Structures are given as structure tokens and as C-alpha cells.
Amino acid sequence: xxxxxxxxxxxxxxxxxxxxxxxxxxxxxxxxxxxxxxxxxxxxxxxxxxxxxxxxxxxxxxxxxxxxxxxxxxxxxxxxxxxxxxxxxxxxxxxxxxxxxxxxxxxxxxxxxxxxxxxxxxxxxxxxxxxxxxxxxxxxxxxxxxxxxxxxxxxxxxxxxxxxxxxxxxxxxxxxxxxxxxxxxxxxxxxxxxxxxxxxxxxxx
Numbered sequence: 732x733x734x735x736x737x738x739x740x741x742x743x744x745x746x747x748x749x750x751x752x753x754x755x756x757x758x759x760x761x762x763x764x765x766x767x768x769x770x771x772x773x774x775x776x777x778x779x780x781x782x783x784x785x786x787x788x789x790x791x792x793x794x795x796x797x798x799x800x801x802x803x804x805x806x807x808x809x810x811x812x813x814x815x816x817x818x819x820x821x822x823x824x825x826x827x828x829x830x831x832x833x834x835x836x837x838x839x840x841x842x843x844x845x846x847x848x849x850x851x852x853x854x855x856x857x858x859x860x861x862x863x864x865x866x867x868x869x870x871x872x873x874x875x876x877x878x879x880x881x882x883x884x885x886x887x888x889x890x891x892x893x894x895x896x897x898x899x900x901x902x903x904x905x906x907x908x909x910x911x912x913x914x915x916x917x918x919x920x921x922x923x924x925x926x927x928x929x930x931x932x933x934x935x936x
Contacts (some may be wrong), residue, residue, distance in 0.1 A: 798813035831869055838853035
């Protein structure tokens, strides 16, 4: 999250690599979604420490990580609340990247709750911020999430267009994990449209 590239894009100050708390948040970022036991409790502990040290950046980041874990656990309403808290913290402290990420998360939670109009609004705000800061990875992440929304609404052609753009952007910034995820989603969309030859081409890349 707080990479040198993103620090430059968003005009942020990188956290000190010497801080044990910063290091813990880096570890948590990598661990979310890997089904490790006690993950939510571990994030809550780190968030409490960030609050105690008056580290609003890590506090907001932790709320996003906690909300992401809640989405995976199916605790969607609670996830929505945590994303909302992260958004408020990020806006209060002008943490632009975290604001964009919280908006993206609110979109994800809204989709899972069936609130597609609300999700579209969150995604548009996140996409606008990423484009203003020329954050190619941020644009690609939002387009990928928007594509999943279009798919759920049966608008597969629109999803395909967003996924194609997202794949191109992730390839440009050389982000292999996200490129693979988008490629998987792109293959699924192509199969839904019965574009089997193009889907098989992506499979062989």
C-alpha cells in the first residue's frame, strides 16, 4: 500500500521502516484473505495500537484491512461500517490513496448487499481520484471491481470492456498477481459471451 510509487503519486510520506507497528501492518496486508485463524482479532489489536500512537494513517489502513476481512467472513454490514470509518479518517487527514481505497471497499460491500446503484457511485468517486492522480494500478483495481458489478447485473459486454482495460493497465505497471486475477475474470466473461477462441488465447498467455 505505502510503496514509493504510491507515495510519489499521492504526495504521501512513507512510514518509517524502523517502526515495528508499520511492519505489522505490512504483514497484515499480505495475510488478509489467506484464511489465517484469528486474523480479525490481530488487525483489531494493531488498529488499537495505531490509535494509541495517534497514527491516523495506520488507523485508517487498519480499518480497511479489517473491513476486507469482514467481507471475506460474510459480515457485510460490519464491513460497510468499517469502510465508512476508514473513509472519514482518510478524508479528515487528507490521505488520498486511503480515501480511494475505502471508496472501492464500500463499492465491494454494497455489491454483496445488492445495492448496485450505491456501489456504482462509490466506484465512480474512486475512479475519478485514481485518474486525477494518474494511479494506473488504482484505475485498474476499480475497473476490475466495476466489471464484477456489471456481470452481476447481466451487462457482460460492459464488464468485458472494463476488464480489458484493467488487464492492459496491470500489465503496464507489471503487477503479476492482479494481472492474473483480471485475466481469470476476463476469461469468465468471454465464456459467458461464448467467445471461446479469445478465452483460450488468454489461457495460453
